[in-house]
Amino acid sequence: MITVIGYDGTPLPERARAAVDGADLVVGTARLLDEVGVPPTARRHHLVRLDEMFDRIPGHDRVCVLASGDPGFFGIVRALRERGLDLDVVPAASSVAAAFAAIGMAWDDAMVVSAHGRDLRPVAHVCRAFPKVAVLTGPGAGARELGAELPDRTFVVAQRLGHADQSIEILSSHAAVHSEFEDPYVLLCLDESRLSSERGWLAGFQGVPGPWALAETAFAHRDSMITKAEVRAQALARLGPRPGRLVWDIGAGSGSVGIECARFGAAVVAVERDAESGERIRANAAAHAVAVDVVVEDALGALDRLPRPDAVFVGGGGSDVIAACAETPAATVVVALAAIERVPETINLLMKSGRAVDGVLLQSSRLSALPGDTHRFAAANPVFLLWGERP
Template sequence: MITVVGAGTGTPVAADALAGAELVVGGRRHLDAVRLPDGAERLVLGPLAPALDTIGAYVRAARPVTVLASGDPGFFGIVRALAERFGSGLLDVRPGVPSVAAAFARIGLPWDDAVVVSAHGRELRTAVNVCRAHPKVAVLTGPGAGPAELGAALGPGRILVVASALGDPVRERVERVTPAEAAARDWGTAVSVVVCLDGSRAPGGARTVAGPDARPPAWALDEAEFTHRDSMITKFEVRALALARLGPRLGDLVWDVGAGSGSVAVECARLGAAVVAVEKTADGVERIRANAAAHRVDVRVVHGAAPAALAELDDPDAVFVGGGGAELPAVVAACARRARRTVVVALAAVDRVPAARAALTGAGFSCAGVLLQSARLAPLPGEVTRLAAANPVFLLWGERPRASVEGVAQ
């Protein structure tokens, strides 16, 4: 039997959890905080694979093992690895208070509406994108992915609550800082959780389901749901297929280049992605901001012309390119060089299709596309209906080969 005990965050280790253990495994601070049974071997956790091998030797010999872990070991913790290796039937899990629960308790906020993301041993960019997209996020930190790195990546517009050494009666600290203040400090290794808050989009109301808001009940919204100029907006039929090819999801960063009204940007944000909208006209910038506010999503708007305006942006997972003009091939090529997964291009002019397609294939993408032609039901006098044809639109999409995507993700 392997007894897995959640320690720290103010949770004491019960004596019976250690009684009879012949091997006690855990981080150095957890091991130092308990009295080991006489004769028990002590194993400080480092690389996980050798530790699992040692635990396996004790399990095969039917010798009892106790593993000490932080907080709730079933929440981004060692229970997953132990269950995969030895089976859940061999585990006696005794959870402590999760560090996320402790952090929110310290600042007096509920956390059933928070998104929790781990940056411990993982890419920081996912945590950053989640913090950009959602108003209440808890980030489990790790080396190279702490408050300083998170603050530097986020920029203004958020408040970070840094919870360090949770449960330690002497060293525990809970501090509210701006991203810039977080980026300027050396936080050491005691940080447990960073809570990222966007006060302008505070979640409201009682909850039935924990976690982020559910996916919206509808997408490819009608054009009337957005402010736009002279029908200069990606029509919902086109938007529906574009969203399907972009695949925006939690943790992604999406660019909407030549955003116009920002309808694609807003829809991607509603589906959980972090979004940057690039628009060269000042009135377009204001429309995008108004549409994002109306739909209660956070869209970062960059006022400038692509491709030059893309230079300082973080690399996206997916890109939507709208509009046209002579610079379109250069814009598509610049987006394709940076996109980790896919680029979708909407074009009204048939003349521009070959150059856009060449820009995608030239960047190593596989490329496909369709001509979308639709006719909507429209009323006529006498309570009859006609078909009103919409302007045809070409939609191209390029996808990076899967092996390349997996290589970038590493």
């Protein structure tokens, strides 16, 4: 049996103290070992690499592993259980709970992501999509790096939580780019313009708020220039929007596809060259309470400056725009076309970029009322939906 003890700077509870005092091996960072106090009868192992810890554990009967905060929350409990070890866990308050408590803010509606030893891109995308995010930082993945990716955010940098020298610093994401912080720490990323005071019932991401492939009436649009619900449903299935992914909506029009992706938790950049349509996209996004970064510019001039996408939807633009999107590292590029003459060229462009190509012709008929309480099915204009996926 291994006792895993969470430490938050307060005195250890009686069960944890007894386990440490009776241990013959205590594992933890040098700082934790010093702060908790290891009896002279026990061997100390400075935790730097997990494989070294696992090599040291055999041969000891009474082992304690010290960890910061709640060791079952993005902590060492998972790694120990994966080795098939029996554990007795004594948790403390998680560093995320302590960070939000330090600024007097509820966190049941917060997203929590770990950037420690992981790719920073999905972490940044979650911070783009959600207004309240706690980030467990790591070297090269903290406030400076995220500040460069995220304009107009408020950062709370919480260091040494629960200790006498605890530090809470509130600054703009822009200012964070020019600041230095000592790892590790908890970063709270807040979009104060979208923070909600509503009481929820489910912690973290609440899921899509209701149905998807919404009716066209759910969006302000111009002269019926909007991706129809049936097409949107198929496009969403191919784009696979979810937290941690970034979707481009190119030739966005009303922004309906991008906004639906944002409702699934994805970060979204909508590119639309018409300024009036750009304002319409912003209004539609606000109406659906999601974040969409709107770029009003010709697509070819904007793409090189956009953050790298995981998926791309092309709802408008010429063959040069489709070719440029096909050459991105996005896993999936989805193209909607009305003209049959454009289908062969688009297939070739997607294949030329090394993508496996598939597609459907979507022909739908909607129930429509006739005089005398009778009905018919009225045919909508057909749409070609093509997609290219990288192997």
